[in-house]
Amino acid sequence: MVRKRNLPLLCLYYLVLVLLVVAVLLPIIVTIGNSFRIQDAEIFNYTQKLSIYTFFPKTFTPHHYQRLFQEAGFLTPVFNSFFVALITVGTGFLVNGIAGFTFAKFRFRGKNAIFLVFLFSFMIPFEVIAIPLYKTCDALGVLNSRAALILPMVGNGMIVFLYKQFFEEIPDSLLESARIDGAGVLRSYFQIVVPLSIPVIISASLMMFIQQWDAFLWPLVAASNKNLKVMQVAIAEFTGENYTDWTLIYAATTIAILVPAVILVPLQKFFIQGVAATGLKD
Numbered sequence: 001m002v003r004k005r006n007l008p009l010l011c012l013y014y015l016v017l018v019l020l021v022v023a024v025l026l027p028i029i030v031t032i033g034n035s036f037r038i039q040d041a042e043i044f045n046y047t048q049k050l051s052i053y054t055f056f057p058k059t060f061t062p063h064h065y066q067r068l069f070q071e072a073g074f075l076t077p078v079f080n081s082f083f084v085a086l087i088t089v090g091t092g093f094l095v096n097g098i099a100g101f102t103f104a105k106f107r108f109r110g111k112n113a114i115f116l117v118f119l120f121s122f123m124i125p126f127e128v129i130a131i132p133l134y135k136t137c138d139a140l141g142v143l144n145s146r147a148a149l150i151l152p153m154v155g156n157g158m159i160v161f162l163y164k165q166f167f168e169e170i171p172d173s174l175l176e177s178a179r180i181d182g183a184g185v186l187r188s189y190f191q192i193v194v195p196l197s198i199p200v201i202i203s204a205s206l207m208m209f210i211q212q213w214d215a216f217l218w219p220l221v222a223a224s225n226k227n228l229k230v231m232q233v234a235i236a237e238f239t240g241e242n243y244t245d246w247t248l249i250y251a252a253t254t255i256a257i258l259v260p261a262v263i264l265v266p267l268q269k270f271f272i273q274g275v276a277a278t279g280l281k282d
Contacts (some may be wrong), residue, residue, distance in 0.1 A: 028257060029055055035250035036060045044244055064251040074252060076227065077234035082259075084149045084219075084230065085212035089205045091154045096204065097197075099155075100163025101189055105175065115164070124159035126217065134221055148222040149230070153212060159204045166200040167193060202270040210260055231256055 034043050037057040046054040068074045103115050133152050134143075142148045170193060178188040194201070216232040223229070235252045238245045264271065 002262065004217055026055075026267055031250050031257065031271050032254050033057055035064055035247060035254045036062065037112070037247055038063075040244075040246045043250075064247045068248055068251045068255075072234070072238075074231075075254075077229050077231040078255065078259075080146075080149075080214055080228060081215075081231040084146060084215075085209045086155050087146075088212045089208050090149050091150065092156060092159060092208045093201060093205060095154050096156055096159040097163050097194075097201070098189070098271075099160045101167050101193060103164045104167035104170075105172070118157040118160050120157070122161075130217065130221060132257060133218075137222060144223055144225045144228065146223075146228065149212075149215075149219055149228070152218065152222075154214070154246075155207075156208060156211075159208060162200055163197075166197055168197055199270045202267050206264060206267065209263070213256070 033056045036123050037043055038059055038061055042057060099118075103111065103118075137148045137152065142151065174192055175188050178192055183191070214232060215230060216236070219228075219230040220233050220236075231252070235249060235256065238249045238252065
């Protein structure tokens with residue numbers, strides 16, 4: 001039974017919680033609702049005077065989703081974003097996971113200094129390194145290719161940090177027993193460490209997936225080929241100099257929101273476990 005003196009505090013807690021839920025969900029509800037409106041004008045007709053039609057259309061129509069895929073060819077940018085994100089996640093797991101394992105379980109000269117460089121790397125705004133990165137990709141001859149969208153995003157200092165923190169909690173005795181049984185480093189990593197690290201692998205993979213799924217600046221700079229256009233760049237192009245197709249933008253944004261949500265919801269338990277186990281959460 002809740003004590004009377006704790007009741008006001010409890011009410012305040014739930015009030016703040018409800019306000020946070022509303023603040024998070026309301027923009028999503030408005031976005032989805034606007035994507036089903038008949039025309040752009042209806043979006044602005046109900047903004048001055050608040051009513052139920054501010055959030056939901058009077059008449060629902062899926063017409064703008066048909067336009068999005070049939071007329072605007074939005075399926076190609078969605079595929080490009082999904083493909084780039086998926087390959088980045090798979091490659092990033094190998095590269096960042098092994099790097100984190102190396103920092104966690106091996107001793108070598110300059111280890112701490114190199115790790116500090118990794119930590120510093122994810123604190124640098126991307127805009128600072130965009131031009132050097134562009135010149136590097138140009139010198140390698142990978143501009144205007146999927147490789148240009150994937151390779152610069154594979155190495156991630158934040159993800160290396162997550163893996164390192166998690167791997168440090170795995171007992172060295174397990175790896176020593178495997179070594180005595182004749183297992184090499186890679187075999188120990190993939191057969192012992194990886195199965196024990198599913199939560200952090202899922203957390204890191206979701207972070208990398210969402211980073212690539214939401215990417216705008218680098219794809220805009222590195223891939224001018226329209227066949228390589230990613231979703232966020234395609235959405236930006238619905239805004240023209242003289243006209244903005246708002247219903248098309250809302251329809252595309254709805255897809256951009258729902259795909260990560262569908263992936264995250266069933267994996268949220270593992271995501272929370274992974275983040276908590278790395279020491280990022282008290």
